[in-house]
Amino acid sequence: xxxxxxxxxxxxxxxxxxxxxxxxxxxxxxxxxxxxxxxxxxxxxxxxxxxxxxxxxxxxxxxxxxxxxxxxxxxxxxxxxxxxxxxxxxxxxxxxxxxxxxxxxxxxxxxxxxxxxxxxxxxxxxxxxxxxxxxxxxxxxxxxxxxxxxxxxxxxxxxx
Amino acid sequence: xxxxxxxxxxxxxxxxxxxxxxxxxxxxxxxxxxxxxxxxxxxxxxxxxxxxxxxxxxxxxxxxxxxxxxxxxxxxxxxxxxxxxxxxxxxxxxxxxxxxxxxxxxxxxxxxxxxxxxxxxxxxxxxxxxxxxxxxxxxxxxxxxxxxxxxxxxxxxxxx
Numbered sequence: 001x002x003x004x005x006x007x008x009x010x011x012x013x014x015x016x017x018x019x020x021x022x023x024x025x026x027x028x029x030x031x032x033x034x035x036x037x038x039x040x041x042x043x044x045x046x047x048x049x050x051x052x053x054x055x056x057x058x059x060x061x062x063x064x065x066x067x068x069x070x071x072x073x074x075x076x077x078x079x080x081x082x083x084x085x086x087x088x089x090x091x092x093x094x095x096x097x098x099x100x101x102x103x104x105x106x107x108x109x110x111x112x113x114x115x116x117x118x119x120x121x122x123x124x125x126x127x128x129x130x131x132x133x134x135x136x137x138x139x140x141x142x143x144x145x146x147x148x149x150x151x152x153x154x155x156x157x158x159x160x
Numbered sequence: 161x162x163x164x165x166x167x168x169x170x171x172x173x174x175x176x177x178x179x180x181x182x183x184x185x186x187x188x189x190x191x192x193x194x195x196x197x198x199x200x201x202x203x204x205x206x207x208x209x210x211x212x213x214x215x216x217x218x219x220x221x222x223x224x225x226x227x228x229x230x231x232x233x234x235x236x237x238x239x240x241x242x243x244x245x246x247x248x249x250x251x252x253x254x255x256x257x258x259x260x261x262x263x264x265x266x267x268x269x270x271x272x273x274x275x276x277x278x279x280x281x282x283x284x285x286x287x288x289x290x291x292x293x294x295x296x297x298x299x300x301x302x303x304x305x306x307x308x309x310x311x312x313x314x315x316x317x318x319x320x
Contacts, residue, residue, distance in 0.1 A: 006278055007167035010294055014302045039199060039317040118166055134170055142174045142302070149306040150313035157199040157314060 004114040011117075011141050012109060018148045019102055022052065025155055026098070034091050038158035043082045045158050048151050050077035050089060053098045056105060059144055062121045063137050065108035070097050112137070164274040171277075171301050172269060178308045179262055182212065185315055186258070194251050198318035203242045205318050208311050210237035210249060213258045216265060219304055222281045223297050225268035230257050272297070 026034075026049045034046045043051075054073035060066050076088040089097070117138040120129035129135055186194075186209045194206045203211075214233035220226050236248035249257070277298040280289035289295055 003164050003275075003278060004167065006293070006296075007164065007171075007298060010296075010299050010302060011167075013294060013299075014306060018306065039320060042317060042320065114163075118163060133166070134173060136166075136170075138167060139170050139174075142170060142305075145302075146174060146178065146306055146309040149309040153310035153313035154317060157202060157317065160199060160202065 008112075008114045008117050008138070011138060011145070015109075015141060015145045015148075016106075018145055018152065019106075021152055022148060022155075023102075025152065025159070027095070029159075031091050033159070036158045038154040043154070045155055046091060046094060047077060047082035047088075048155055048158075049098060050094045052148060052151060053094060053101055054078050055144065055147060057097070057101045059105060059140060060101070060108065062123055062140050063108065063112070064116075064119070064122055066104065069101055069104065073097065109141075117141070168272075168274045168277050168298070171298060171305070175269075175301060175305045175308075176266075178305055178312065179266075181312055182308060182315075183262075185312065185319070187255070189319075191251050193319070196318045198314040203314070205315055206251060206254060207237060207242035207248075208315055208318075209258060210254045212308060212311055213254060213261055214238050215304065215307060217257070217261045219265060219300060220261070220268065222283055222300050223268065223272070224276075224279070224282055226264065229261055229264065233257065269301075277301070 026045065029045060034049070035044050037044050038048065050073060054070065054077045057068050057070050057073060060068055073089065076085060118133075118136050120126065120133075120135060121137050121140050124132075124135040186205065189205060194209070195204050197204050198208065210233060214230065214237045217228050217230050217233060220228055233249065236245060278293075278296050280286065280293075280295060281297050281300050284292075284295040
């Protein structure tokens with residue numbers, strides 16, 4: 001039991017470290033800087049921040065914590081590429097949503113016991129989970145942490 | 161015990177998935193493509209590949225598996241920025257080193273038991289480990305997986 005808690009604590013520690021990097025990086029940008037592209041012609045930082053917010057929002061139901069806060073972010077930041085739609089949420093809306101979503105997640109993650117983490121996530125059926133028990137909540141945590149790192153690497157380039 | 165194995169298996173699964181992405185991305189580049197920059201004036205893909213190789217090579221002693229294969233990569237790809245030195249290892253040398261290092265790592269990781277993962281890594285002293293048991297081998301695996309994701313996000317931009 002003590003050991004199992006150690007693995008979860010490590011997973012959460014790495015998650016939190018990446019969230020803090022993202023807070024610092026995105027949270028300090030001006031309304032001009034947030035519109036910079038990560039590469040010539042590429043995604044704008046605002047799009048990346050909204051994308052991360054939407055993906056983290058979707059973790060709330062995936063981990064069995066609660067319903068989503070901003071399901072409407074998907075159209076703007078997940079299912080369509082940047083600059084393909086006229087009206088996407090503005091800088092301040094994304095900032096507010098990012099803080100709200102990660103605040104909810106942080107509260108929820110703290111409450112999960114180590115045995116919760118090995119339960120299936122909500123996008124896998126009970127039958128499929130019998131066939132592949134690796135589709136659990138800890139897998140979501142690890143893959144979303146890496147997803148965040150991936151886009152942080154890009155965001156840093158937009159600021160140079 | 162079964163549960164502890166699950167966490168380790170998940171950590172290894174995410175690690176392997178990122179290694180496969182890197183194999184595909186870097187492994188298929190021509191000798192011209194490997195010299196592209198990830199951003200205007202930024203690191204070249206060759207530098208990123210060498211950097212990842214050096215960091216993974218350093219995991220071998222950190223995880224108690226064996227001595228490093230390419231300690232000389234650090235001068236070229238870790239302690240100095242890209243384009244600051246005349247002679248860095250060439251494309252084919254980096255390819256060979258990447259394959260050798262990740263092959264050795266893969267063999268070593270398979271042999272580790274779940275209890276090995278919670279042992280201290282070799283860069284932390286026994287005294288410091290008593291104070292902070294999170295400085296273990298599983299922490300190295302998670303942080304290096306995120307480090308790889310971070311640079312993969314950048315490498316993708318260099319190919320656009």
